[in-house]
Amino acid sequence: MIYSLYAIVALICIYTARHYWFTLNRVFGFQRHPYIDIDTADWPAVTVLVAAHNEEKVIANILGALMRVNYPADKMLVIPVNDRSTDRTRHIIDEFVERFAGRIRPFHRTSGKAGKAAALKDAMEFVESEVILIFDADYIPAAGLIKQLTAPFFDPGVGGVMGRVVPMNVSTNLLTRLLDLERSGGYQVDQQARMNLRLVPQHGGTVAGVRRSALREIGGWNDSSLTEDTDLTYRLLLHGWKTVYQNRSECYEEVPETWPVRIRQIMRWAKGHNQAMVAYAVRLLLGRHRARLRERLDGTLLLGVYIMAPLTLLGWILALLAFYRGLAPLHGVLALLALTAYAAIGNLAAFFEIAAAVRLDGNRRRLCLLPCLLLGFTVSILSVSRAVVSQVWDALSGAEFHWDKTERFRKVES
Amino acid sequence: MNPAASVFLLMVIALIVFLLPLLPVAVELHGKSDVQPLQVIQQHSGEASYFGDSFRVYIDNIRPVLNDCFAQGTAAKGTLPDGAPCLVLGRGEDAPLIADIQAGGTCDMILASSTDLELPSNTFFPKDIYSNGCVNGGPSNTYRAVLAEHEVRLGAGSRVMRWVQAGTEFTAQSQCQLFSRVSAGRLIRLLEDCRFIRLHAPRIETGSVSPEAADTHVLRRHGNDGVRRLHNADLSIAAGELLRGDLVVRGRLTIGEAARIEGSVKCEKDMVLGPRVEISGTVVTERRLQVGPYCILHGPVIAERGLLIARGTRCGARDMPTTVTAPRIMVETGVVVFGTMWAREQGEVIAAV
Incomplete structure (x- = not known):
């Protein structure tokens, strides 16, 4: 028991050190933005896939925004992937097709496997360009975003690109404000540090792009994955393609406004991420492929982020058991010192990362909400642990994964 | 003191100590003083000509005055709608003769010219400059920003702090320092020892190049x-x-x-x-x-x-x-x-x- 506890504490310490390393790199290190200055070029043909399943509240916003971007109109084709919608999504898309003839080619999917990856997989037969950009329907791209996300594909080593997601409904309630803080830490520090350090920036599946030839090489979209973006990141990496992060390619999104929606979202992410962990962790760490050692290590740690939640819970239980059984790890005093040091420094790591990110974004007062993140973290730990238990149960019982679509909260414009 | 009251008091004090750090949370949650989403510029993508184009729109406020001064060949002083002082020249070639633009001094006004603008040397222009024609700057000048509908020629050793936009051609003589963006409709030419940050034109040349x-x-x-x-x-x-x-x-x-x-x-x-x-x-x-x-x-x-x-x-x-x-x-x-x-x-x- 005590050795399991040591192992869990060691893992937590590794992740703590990683938080600090990323934050210090982001604050003091050399910042890589190699493609952001490409503003003049012979821009390639681009296909923009907009994944939409019952998106009547938001689909008009993104299609309207895409029609206003500054990418050459004759080189950009928008394909709304209307995946078995039962609301007015189809009607709204068809109105846009009529208004912007030749610039939007709808794909109304009426049957087939559920899930975004399956829908994108089916949509690929309509894609003719080498560069594919992907947006979820609740995003609102700015005028220059398509060029910014396309620019990295001039680099022949780049297989995938990821932009920054910015919550727009921050002010709604405590949850949206906490998610704003988490997104800030995740993108402004975590993703950018990975880019700086040439590690493994993660493809997010929206505000993102993929090279068609790279996608073909790795076998296309994996429609059995709940998080096709994580799956894509690792398959690109194993085949020698880079995924790059563009911190200044920002795009507004709508974050969940209720806790049940947030919990369902995080459970889907956890299950999908853990699917990828099972599929790729050993191969990434030990297999023969083109990833560098630092990418192998960081990629493996990234795959493990969701499994750390149940492990942390297990660690707490083991620590209590050790206490009540009178065990004194490291002769008591040392353990006390370790606990104090971890409580003072270790637990602070994630908060430090988020605080640094918020300041880098130029914000200040919202830092007052940092203590509330304890609530968010607790919900995350419990939700992820529940997801892991349910995933193991599903695997044992042979049940299929269920796709949970994230509910939208935007008011429909009249 | 009553033991029960003491325990109660202790608990209240403990609760206060525990809740005190959460006071800023409550204030921010209630006051919502920092709830704006991170600003993402939606309307433009930072084109090199963005500042120049915006300044042209701004200068359109005095277009009638520019036309009048041009017709009469006179100069006029005034203020723009935002209160910025402005000097309008009907004949830009007369600029060195005007007291506010004497060589070696500081011209602390927005300068707008109906025709080609001739500027003296060793002069500091801390406000933006507009010319409906060309701008010919003397050596060792310092500019904030310059917009010309035709050519811009900067004398040797000149400095530009923010931006330059030339309708046709931009030329910087040797040892110029261009600290921000320069754009031109046709050509940018920089001579030896010039320093730059961002240049944008259909054609950019360094030194002399045969076309x-x-x-x-x-x-x-x-x-x-x-x-x-x-x-x-x-x-x-x-x-x-x-x-x-x-x-x-x-x-x-x-x-x-x-x-x-x-x-x-x-x-x-x-x-x-x-x-x-x-x-x-x-x-x-x-x-x-x-x-x-x-x-x-x-x-x-x-x-x-x-x-x-x-x-x-x-x-x-x-x-x-x-x-x-x-x-x-x-x-x-x-x-x-x-x-x-x-x-x-x-x-x-x-x-x-």
Whole structure:
């Protein structure tokens, strides 16, 4: 028991050190933005896939925004992937097709496997360009975003690109404000540090792009994955393609406004991420492929982020058991010192990362909400642990994964 | 004190101590003083001409005054709608005669001219300048920003703090320092020892380049065969070799004289291109890039650490503009870039060796 506890504490310490390393790199290190200055070029043909399943509240916003971007109109084709919608999504898309003839080619999917990856997989037969950009329907791209996300594909080593997601409904309630803080830490520090350090920036599946030839090489979209973006990141990496992060390619999104929606979202992410962990962790760490050692290590740690939640819970239980059984790890005093040091420094790591990110974004007062993140973290730990238990149960019982679509909260414009 | 009251008091104090750090949380949650989403600019994408175009809209406020002054050949002082002092010149060539624009002084007003504007030397212009014609600046001037509908010519040793936009051509004599963006409708020409950050024009020249020389050798972009070659170590491509497809090199890359690559090239360490190398696609390096003389690079050129471009090199083409970008760029005289040249930290024109 005590050795399991040591192992869990060691893992937590590794992740703590990683938080600090990323934050210090982001604050003091050399910042890589190699493609952001490409503003003049012979821009390639681009296909923009907009994944939409019952998106009547938001689909008009993104299609309207895409029609206003500054990418050459004759080189950009928008394909709304209307995946078995039962609301007015189809009607709204068809109105846009009529208004912007030749610039939007709808794909109304009426049957087939559920899930975004399956829908994108089916949509690929309509894609003719080498560069594919992907947006979820609740995003609102700015005028220059398509060029910014396309620019990295001039680099022949780049297989995938990821932009920054910015919550727009921050002010709604405590949850949206906490998610704003988490997104800030995740993108402004975590993703950018990975880019700086040439590690493994993660493809997010929206505000993102993929090279068609790279996608073909790795076998296309994996429609059995709940998080096709994580799956894509690792398959690109194993085949020698880079995924790059563009911190200044920002795009507004709508974050969940209720806790049940947030919990369902995080459970889907956890299950999908853990699917990828099972599929790729050993191969990434030990297999023969083109990833560098630092990418192998960081990629493996990234795959493990969701499994750390149940492990942390297990660690707490083991620590209590050790206490009540009178065990004194490291002769008591040392353990006390370790606990104090971890409580003072270790637990602070994630908060430090988020605080640094918020300041880098130029914000200040919202830092007052940092203590509330304890609530968010607790919900995350419990939700992820529940997801892991349910995933193991599903695997044992042979049940299929269920796709949970994230509910939208935007008011429909009249 | 009653023991029960003491316990109660202790609990209240403990609760207060525990809740005290949460006071700012409550204040912020209630007051919502910082709830705006991170600002994402939706309407434009930072085009080089953005400031110039915005200033033109601003100056349209005094267009009638400009026209009147032009018709009467007079000057007028006034204020713009936002209260900024403004000097309007009907005849820009008279500028050196006006007391507010004396050589060696400071002209602390927005300057707008109906015709070509002649500016004296050693003068500080802390406010924006507009000319409906050309701007001819004397040597050693310092400008905040300049917009001209036709040419802008800056004298030797001049400095621009924010931006310049020329309707047709922009020329900077030697030792000028251009601290931000410069754009021109036709041509930007920088002479020796000029420093720059961001240049954007259909054609950018360093030093003197014969117009024909740079246009004679037009390499069309070929569709590559879709092959991507990955090379895990250092690589040298022999002189005169022809390579089709994209190339990604983990080590250093050296490309020999007159080699041709019909595709894009990526290198994770330093890259050296020999003389007369032709590359139809992108050139990317995560370190430093040294481009030999008389190379032709068709696609974007990206160097993450530093870039040196030798004389006679051409980047992009007239009908296929491109971007050359690196934190530090040193470019010899005799180089032509079609499109954008962007040095995040500093660019410098140096004498051809």
